[in-house]
Amino acid sequence: MEDIKRNEAYNRYIKEKIPKTKAWPSLFNSFWVGGLICVLGQGINDVILLIFPYLSQQSAWACTLIILIFIASFLTGVGVYDQIGKFAGGGSIVPITGFSNSITSPSVEFKSEGIIYGICVKMFTIAGPVIVFGVVSSMLVGFIYWIIGLFI
Amino acid sequence: MEIFLDYLWVFLIGGAVCALGELLIITTNITSARILVTFVLIGVFLEAINVFDYISDFAKAGINVPIVGFGASLAKGAIGAVKTHGFLGIFTGGLTATAGGIAAAIGFAFIFSLIFRSHTKN
Amino acid sequence: MIKEKEQTIILKKQPRIIGSYSIVGPKEGKGNFGRYFDYVMKDDCFGEDTFEKAERKMLESAITGVIEKAKLSTKDINLMIAGDLLNQIISSSYAARMYPFPFLGVYGACSTMAESIAVASVLIDGGYFDNIVCCTGSHFSTAERQYRFPLELGNQRPPTSQWTITGAGSCVLSLKGEGPRVTMVTFGKVIDWGVSDVNNMGAAMAPAVRDTLLRHFAATKTKPDDYDLILTGDLGKLGSEILIDLMDDEGVTLGANYGDCGQMYFKRQQKTLCGGSGAGCCATVFNSYIMQKLREKQYKKILFLPTGALLSTTSTQQGDTIPSVCHAIVIEA
Incomplete structure (x- = not known):
């Protein structure tokens, strides 16, 4: 009992002791890097629509995202993306490029364990939950719309 | 001029979404995987309540490039497939709509991990 | 106590x-x-x-x-x-x-x-x-x-x-040959004060140092001033500040003769945040800088207290706390 009290007090004390980082510089960096990645995406999208005017907006977005994913995956492979990430934080995690980075980085890292047990198995160690949550929640939304559809 | 304004909106909204992610990291100290999950769920929710398209109309890449857009496509796919295929659509819709992105991420990751190796950090 | x-x-x-x-x-x-x-x-x-x-x-x-x-x-x-x-x-x-x-x-x-x-x-x-x-x-x-x-x-x-x-x-x-002597050894107990943040090992390990340090001082009837250097392993910047506070609460002042390998390891511009850690941290400092100073008799008696955070990836993922240990050795030139 006394131990629990002491531990709680100690954890409270540590919380106060942890140096507070200045939020503004890192928020600013993630703002402009993130914004720039989105502008790049818009640029790619506009160029695609210029070259293939018959494409639907939906397909154009898909092409844009694939190109962004390619760029991020490449930058991860050559060891540049994590430098951007160190600087920009959320700015390079939240865009789709961050998703690409979270898939490529473990597969490059665990290459030494072989193709099957290294690359393929470890590929989703970080991005796995994103796909699981995304798919499960979209199924839930689909299910709700299906139920609603039964009554209309 | 109009195109410049478009890009300004993209920059401002995209930046704001990313800064929101950074704010979450600073305040709650959560890992990048959880950030991604949170934003995907936000996207699914926005699409489910049918708000995403309105934002997308003026924010364009500002909301489509962040992973929120990925979540929205999942939900949009599921909703659309339910309308055309009925019950089966619950299962096929989400992944069909996002197949391009997921396949690209897996494919490129596989190729680049065969070519490159991880680098020492300084 | x-x-x-x-x-x-x-x-x-x-x-x-x-x-x-x-x-x-x-x-x-x-x-x-x-x-x-x-x-x-x-x-x-x-x-x-x-x-x-x-x-x-x-x-x-x-x-x-x-x-x-x-x-x-x-x-x-x-x-x-x-x-x-x-x-x-x-x-x-x-x-x-x-x-x-x-x-x-x-x-x-x-x-x-x-x-x-x-x-x-x-x-x-x-x-x-x-x-x-x-x-x-x-x-x-x-x-x-x-x-x-x-x-x-x-x-x-x-x-x-x-x-x-x-x-x-x-x-x-x-037993043969020349070199500094190991004169005392204090084996540490495993201490866990409920810290579970893997990115804050200093805070998890500081109580273990406190425990070993207090036991060592009590058993050998020494005080911090008896040593030319009291050196912890890898508490880092934050951890060593916490240790100084913890010892202060016990009425023991760690002064200028206290140092931490992790904190001292890197230069400021190397951006390592709270400093170095890992088994190699105190091992390399001890076997280079400290040993040289002992051989040159600049230090006559030091208390060396590396700390270990005994966590595993499984315990971390299950959100468990970090048990820590600290062993002390006294080396005299």
């Missing part, structure tokens, strides 16, 4: 540390202790194709190097005590198969150096062995991928995080 004596052993024969050797990576070589290390690697792959093999080779060259420096041959060594941070202390086991002497694997996370020296001195003091090699090391890239994230993941390090040292340190203990 703390008065039992059984955790502290006062050595009668006082084994000497007759040789020490340190090998570090390029980043560590640019740090504050850069010029004291025996060997600085040009790149931390060390000519191998995986980082794990590099760590293994690092340990091997530390062992070979220290035997040479102590002017002995492998035939003279009776036992090797070693450990590292990888699962099942695999690097040490691989390194040990190179040599003809028996191997005792120990795991004390970052406290492994003190643990192995303590065990070795007790074994020598008991008269069972003549020459024992102690060795430990860690590698940034192998530890990072085992305990944290892939190297290429674009995430930011929290302000309380520390940098795992790429490096290995080793020493030879013997």
Whole structure:
């Protein structure tokens, strides 16, 4: 009992002791890097629509995202993306490029364990939950719309 | 001029979404995987309540490039497939709509991990 | 409150540390202790194709190097005590198969150096062995991928995080020969004050140092001023501030003679946040800078207290707390 009290007090004390980082510089960096990645995406999208005017907006977005994913995956492979990430934080995690980075980085890292047990198995160690949550929640939304559809 | 304004909106909204992610990291100290999950769920929710398209109309890449857009496509796919295929659509819709992105991420990751190796950090 | 004596052993024969050797990576070589290390690697792959093999080779060259420096041959060594941070202390086991002497694997996370020296001195003091090699090391890239994230993941390090040292340190203990003497040993208890943040190891380990330090002072009837240097392992910047506060609460003041290897390891512009950590951290500092100062008699009596956060990736993922341990050894010139 006394131990629990002491531990709680100690954890409270540590919380106060942890140096507070200045939020503004890192928020600013993630703002402009993130914004720039989105502008790049818009640029790619506009160029695609210029070259293939018959494409639907939906397909154009898909092409844009694939190109962004390619760029991020490449930058991860050559060891540049994590430098951007160190600087920009959320700015390079939240865009789709961050998703690409979270898939490529473990597969490059665990290459030494072989193709099957290294690359393929470890590929989703970080991005796995994103796909699981995304798919499960979209199924839930689909299910709700299906139920609603039964009554209309 | 109009195109410049478009890009300004993209920059401002995209930046704001990313800064929101950074704010979450600073305040709650959560890992990048959880950030991604949170934003995907936000996207699914926005699409489910049918708000995403309105934002997308003026924010364009500002909301489509962040992973929120990925979540929205999942939900949009599921909703659309339910309308055309009925019950089966619950299962096929989400992944069909996002197949391009997921396949690209897996494919490129596989190729680049065969070519490159991880680098020492300084 | 703390008065039992059984955790502290006062050595009668006082084994000497007759040789020490340190090998570090390029980043560590640019740090504050850069010029004291025996060997600085040009790149931390060390000519191998995986980082794990590099760590293994690092340990091997530390062992070979220290035997040479102590002017002995492998035939003279009776036992090797070693450990590292990888699962099942695999690097040490691989390194040990190179040599003809028996191997005792120990795991004390970052406290492994003190643990192995303590065990070795007790074994020598008991008269069972003549020459024992102690060795430990860690590698940034192998530890990072085992305990944290892939190297290429674009995430930011929290302000309380520390940098795992790429490096290995080793020493030879013997009754014959010249060198500083190990005079006292205090084995530490495992202490857990409920800290579960893996990015704040300093806070998890500080209570373990407090416990061992108080027991040591009580058993040996010494106080901080009796030592030229009180050196902790890798509490880091935040952890050592916490320790000073904790000791203050107990009425013990840690003054100018207190230092922490992790905190002192890197220069400010090297951006390692709270400093260095890992088994190689105190091992390389102790076997280079500290040993040199002891040999030159600039330090006459030091208290060396490396700490270890005894966590595993499974316990971390299950959100469990971090048990910590701290072993103390007293070395006199």
